[in-house]
Amino acid sequence: MIGKKIIKFESLDSTSDYLNQLHNKLEDGTLCLAFEQTKGRGRRENIWVSPKGNLYFSFIKKQVFNREDIFHETIRVSISIVELLEKYDVKAMIKYPNDILASNKKIAGILIETKGLKNVEETIVGIGININQKDFHNLNNKATSLAILKEQEYEIEEFLNEFIQIYNRIDDMLSAYNEYIQKSLIIGKDLVYKGENYKIESVLPNGDIVIKNENNNINIRSNEIDFRHLYSE
Numbered sequence: 001m002i003g004k005k006i007i008k009f010e011s012l013d014s015t016s017d018y019l020n021q022l023h024n025k026l027e028d029g030t031l032c033l034a035f036e037q038t039k040g041r042g043r044r045e046n047i048w049v050s051p052k053g054n055l056y057f058s059f060i061k062k063q064v065f066n067r068e069d070i071f072h073e074t075i076r077v078s079i080s081i082v083e084l085l086e087k088y089d090v091k092a093m094i095k096y097p098n099d100i101l102a103s104n105k106k107i108a109g110i111l112i113e114t115k116g117l118k119n120v121e122e123t124i125v126g127i128g129i130n131i132n133q134k135d136f137h138n139l140n141n142k143a144t145s146l147a148i149l150k151e152q153e154y155e156i157e158e159f160l161n162e163f164i165q166i167y168n169r170i171d172d173m174l175s176a177y178n179e180y181i182q183k184s185l186i187i188g189k190d191l192v193y194k195g196e197n198y199k200i201e202s203v204l205p206n207g208d209i210v211i212k213n214e215n216n217n218i219n220i221r222s223n224e225i226d227f228r229h230l231y232s233e
Helices: 015-021 071-087 146-150 156-169 174-182
Strands: 006-009 033-034 055-061 092-095 099-102 105-115 122-129 190-193 196-203 208-212 218-220
Touching: 006 015, 015 033, 015 099, 015 105, 015 208, 033 071, 033 156, 055 156, 071 092, 071 105, 071 122, 071 174, 105 146, 105 208, 122 156, 174 196
Parallel strands: 006 033
Antiparallel strands: 033 055, 055 122, 092 099, 099 105, 105 122, 190 196, 196 208, 208 218
């Protein structure tokens, strides 16, 4: 369960950094919300521009589990965001590995960080969802928001509470995984791997990608390929 305790800030450097700094003192499920981030982070330390008007939050989980199961959290969070947006009549799709798209533009991003060596001992999940922002400047062709799509503004904390309810309801990972596959944009994409042409057949529950051609059917890890060209069309 997440969200039993929520720590709020008008402005913060990064909600994930805040939880990282205080992780030893925080109880399982603690959530940090900021109405603005000055140093928001995305995957591979990319900057997540975080002005007021959108939803930025992170939560900490202290369950211990095998590292092979870490992608389960990506599945659960991704499906929670997709289902939440669907409540507002916005069709969303999952852009592997960590973005959510609506109308072929980014509307949400996910960053998952872990602690522990052999097993995962703590997980910090950072989420940004574009809610009320109407101008993304030089990213207008790549990003969108709920306000742009539905032509109205929304209450940030109400949106967060709905996310928490959806997330906490998901306990059947097989059902969540099947929904994830149905909403995945990467399946069916063409890929060149080690000089050969492949088609992406599926994403496994551990996050590996299944690729296939007439000669081979193999699994590859997400860090073995660059995804940028797969979504360029």
